[in-house]
Amino acid sequence: MTTAPKSRLRRLAPLVAVVGAGAMLLTACGPASGGGSADSGKFTYLGQTENTTIISTLEALGKDQCAAEEKAAPLTSDSVAGTQWDQKLQLLAGQDALSNMSMAAGTPSLMKQFIDAGQVVDLSAELEKLGVADKILPAADSTIKALYGEDSLYALPTELNIEGFWYNKQLLADNGLEAPATWDDLVAAADTLQGAGVQPFAAAGKDGWPVTRLVGDYIARDLGPDALKDVADGTAKLTDDEYVKAADAVAELGKAGYFGEAVGSVDYNAAMNEFLTGKAAFFYMGSWALANFNDETQNTIGVDNVGFAPFPAVDGGAGSIDQVPANVGIPVMLAKKGFGDSQAAWLKCIASNYGDAVLKESGVVSGFALDTPPTDLPETTQTVQQVIQDAPSSILWFEALFTSKGTSVSQTNGGGLANGTLSGADFMKLVQAANDEG
Amino acid sequence: MDRVLGDKRAIFVLLGPALLVYSLVMLVPILWSLGYTVFDGNPIVGFTFNGLGNFTKFFQDPAAWSAIWFTIRYALVLTILQVGTGFGLSLLYVFWLKKASSTIRTIVFFPVVLPTVAVALLFQRLFEAAPTTGPVNSLLNVFGIPSVDWFGTPDASFWIIILMDLWRSMGFYAVLLYAGLLDIPEEMLESARLDGAGGWKLVRTIVLPLSLPVLLSSLIFSINGTLKVFDTIIALTNGGPGNATTPLTLYMFQTSFTYGEYGYGSTIALMLTILCLLFTVFIFRSTRRDITKG
Numbered sequence: 145m146t147t148a149p150k151s152r153l154r155r156l157a158p159l160v161a162v163v164g165a166g167a168m169l170l171t172a173c174g175p176a177s178g179g180g181s182a183d184s185g186k187f188t189y190l191g192q193t194e195n196t197t198i199i200s201t202l203e204a205l206g207k208d209q210c211a212a213e214e215k216a217a218p219l220t221s222d223s224v225a226g227t228q229w230d231q232k233l234q235l236l237a238g239q240d241a242l243s244n245m246s247m248a249a250g251t252p253s254l255m256k257q258f259i260d261a262g263q264v265v266d267l268s269a270e271l272e273k274l275g276v277a278d279k280i281l282p283a284a285d286s287t288i289k290a291l292y293g294e295d296s297l298y299a300l301p302t303e304l305n306i307e308g309f310w311y312n313k314q315l316l317a318d319n320g321l322e323a324p325a326t327w328d329d330l331v332a333a334a335d336t337l338q339g340a341g342v343q344p345f346a347a348a349g350k351d352g353w354p355v356t357r358l359v360g361d362y363i364a365r366d367l368g369p370d371a372l373k374d375v376a377d378g379t380a381k382l383t384d385d386e387y388v389k390a391a392d393a394v395a396e397l398g399k400a401g402y403f404g405e406a407v408g409s410v411d412y413n414a415a416m417n418e419f420l421t422g423k424a425a426f427f428y429m430g431s432w433a434l435a436n437f438n439d440e441t442q443n444t445i446g447v448d449n450v451g452f453a454p455f456p457a458v459d460g461g462a463g464s465i466d467q468v469p470a471n472v473g474i475p476v477m478l479a480k481k482g483f484g485d486s487q488a489a490w491l492k493c494i495a496s497n498y499g500d501a502v503l504k505e506s507g508v509v510s511g512f513a514l515d516t517p518p519t520d521l522p523e524t525t526q527t528v529q530q531v532i533q534d535a536p537s538s539i540l541w542f543e544a545l546f547t548s549k550g551t552s553v554s555q556t557n558g559g560g561l562a563n564g565t566l567s568g569a570d571f572m573k574l575v576q577a578a579n580d581e582g
Numbered sequence: 583m584d585r586v587l588g589d590k591r592a593i594f595v596l597l598g599p600a601l602l603v604y605s606l607v608m609l610v611p612i613l614w615s616l617g618y619t620v621f622d623g624n625p626i627v628g629f630t631f632n633g634l635g636n637f638t639k640f641f642q643d644p645a646a647w648s649a650i651w652f653t654i655r656y657a658l659v660l661t662i663l664q665v666g667t668g669f670g671l672s673l674l675y676v677f678w679l680k681k682a683s684s685t686i687r688t689i690v691f692f693p694v695v696l697p698t699v700a701v702a703l704l705f706q707r708l709f710e711a712a713p714t715t716g717p718v719n720s721l722l723n724v725f726g727i728p729s730v731d732w733f734g735t736p737d738a739s740f741w742i743i744i745l746m747d748l749w750r751s752m753g754f755y756a757v758l759l760y761a762g763l764l765d766i767p768e769e770m771l772e773s774a775r776l777d778g779a780g781g782w783k784l785v786r787t788i789v790l791p792l793s794l795p796v797l798l799s800s801l802i803f804s805i806n807g808t809l810k811v812f813d814t815i816i817a818l819t820n821g822g823p824g825n826a827t828t829p830l831t832l833y834m835f836q837t838s839f840t841y842g843e844y845g846y847g848s849t850i851a852l853m854l855t856i857l858c859l860l861f862t863v864f865i866f867r868s869t870r871r872d873i874t875k876g
Contacts, residue, residue, distance in 0.1 A: 231839040238625030254842065257626045349734070406711030408734025408823055414713035549841040553645075557824045563734050566824070574824070577644060 183484025187217040190246040192226040197435065198247070198302050198476065201502045210493040217486035230254055230548065237263055242479035244487050248299045250474060251548045252291050259298050265478040268296040271495060274488060279495040284511025287472055287538060301511025302498065303473030305430040306531050307357065309453045312445055315342055315425040323453035325465065327362065327393065330456050334402045337425050346424035348415040349407035352558025354428055355394065360542025361455040361469050362390035368462035369539045376545035382572040391561065391568030399564035408559040420445060431509060431528040432473055438507045438522050452527050468531060470538035472511055550579035618848035626842065636849035645825060646850065649833040656829060657808040663748050665800050668755025673785065675756065676763045691753035702817030705746045709733065736826030739819050743827060747814055755800055762796030763789065798869045805861050809854070830854045
């Protein structure tokens with residue numbers, strides 16, 4: 145009993161040492177390093193399966209304005225499900241095998257890793273070189289730079305979105321309500337609607353982010369536009385009382401059942417469907433949803449029946465209602481590896497023509513300058529353009545400056561806020577802990 | 583044969599190719615992953631030596647503890663249920679249905695051959711609450727009970743996962759244990775019956791001790807399979823709501839490939855390996871003692 149285990153241990157010790165040393169040696173082989181650039185004679189694009197706008201616009205450009213570029217380097221595309229997007233990009237970047245053009249990482253902190261590792265093209269310099277730097281709208285340019293905390297542009301704004309509450313004009317009018325200007329007005333309106341048997345909000349609790357957006361916007365209205373930057377800098381914590389107040393405000397809506405039954409199982413498309421079939425009065429969403437609003441087969445309440453209200457002000461808050469929550473959707477980045485003359489030609493053509501093409505084909509407002517703005521735009525699209533034009537400044541969304549883990553934990557727990565099973569304090573504790581680890 | 587197997591060159595030629603493939607696809611990645619446990623970073627930003635930092639982090643990480651707790655709870659509950667139900671079914675086949683059991687055996691075994699994702703989709707639809715009401719909620723509504731958001735509440739999600747895995751696996755354990763029961767000599771059962779042992783007493787004193795080896799194999803099989811659960815959960819709940827149904831395997835996967843922390847992910851993998859080892863050793867030890875006593 146006393147000697148056998150000891151001698152066994154003694155015999156095992158060299159084996160453990162050899163295995164350990166082998167493991168260290170193998171691991172020390174290290175990462176793939178950013179590599180050279182050889183023009184492959186193709187223009188490869190990788191996007192998310194759910195987003196068909198970018199690829200269809202690129203294909204349209206390839207047949208028309210970018211036909212010469214298409215001939216020199218044919219466009220080839222592939223797609224991956226959005227839920228696995230960041231994982232796929234990490235694997236490709238780890239193997240130094242990113243496509244020429246791909247949608248950027250969903251998490252800005254991951255995008256920063258690509259930038260720091262020198263895997264993506266510095267577009268400020270490249271667009272300047274190609275003479276098309278003025279094709280990026282200043283608002284989009286500054287939003288992307290703020291998002292990645294860089295002085296240069298590393299992604300193209302294929303969208304420029306504002307977010308806010310879209311509402312069903314008819315349902316509000318039927319209940320004697322107007323678009324809410326303050327948070328209290330919004331809660332009162334929700335109460336009235338609920339009392340009248342109308343579901344106040346449509347929200348994708350399964351995806352989580354449409355719910356956590358409300359927390360972020362509330363913080364910006366209550367504590368000012370830089371409040372979430374303070375959290376990222378470490379000068380404030382989400383668990384501080386004034387931040388918890390925002391999550392509590394949203395959790396209260398959940399507890400009151402304003403998001404409808406089983407909101408934890410409602411996904412993006414189902415929430416969109418609830419709003420567009422008149423089952424819910426308010427829908428917090430980005431202006432990328434205009435494509436759905438303008439599609440008559442999806443929108444049975446009528447495109448003229450959709451109104452837009454900016455996220456309401458919070459009484460006594462430091463923020464202002466005209467600071468618009470804005471984002472560039474998921475922009476596209478270009479990989480440094482394989483970026484040659486024909487890819488640069490594509491970049492120039494896209495920068496010059498994408499804005500007009502995507503607005504004409506899909507009704508999507510992008511961050512590219514327009515040469516020939518269409519005149520017959522739907523009212524909702526015009527509203528969005530007007531809001532973008534009038535906004536003095538923009539604010540980022542709740543998770544924009546979080547770590548990958550913080551973002552994931554926040555979004556997977558958003559459903560808990562919406563169905564009232566998670567308190568504001570518990571939610572903030574989880575997210576802060578994930579950010580601290582990150 | 584002895585001459586062939588006594589020849590070292592012959593052994594090398596016979597085993598060499600298989601050993602090489604095994605080393606390349608199994609041993610090298612395992613060692614590689616073991617090495618990552620003392621590093622921080624990922625292939626994009628590079629790796630930095632981190633000492634035992636990942637292990638310290640693991641023991642202080644509430645999400646890791648919650649994943650361990652879920653993993654153990656899931657493994658114990660499901661193992662007891664699937665081996666227990668399997669044993670019950672095998673008794674049913676041998677002592678009650680006897681020769682007529684083949685049809686029932688086939689029906690109960692059927693879910694084993696179905697792909698996990700298909701079964702998960704089936705259960706998602708069965709228990710769906712929104713946007714459409716699934717059959718289970720529809721049934722509740724008939725009795726005037728409001729719909730339950732099964733996948734929106736932690737406890738309900740846990741039990742649906744258990745129910746689904748039980749349905750999927752009990753047929754397999756039933757067949758495994760049925761084979762063990764068939765090995766019990768009929769004469770022994772007959773003489774026990776003559777001695778007055780019947781029903782539960784017969785099962786407890788004769789059937790259970792004699793089927794202990796195959797029960798032990800089933801337990802080890804089940805506990806290791808359930809500790810490593812991944813596909814059923816990712817297909818059914820994806821670890822949600824929140825992280826309420828996230829086992830260590832899924833947490834490891836998310837940490838490595840979603841959060842880009844390869845070192846910490848490998849540490850979680852090592853901890854899972856140790857957990858499997860501990861459970862297996864525990865089961866071996868405890869049953870060995872019982873057999874010697876019996």
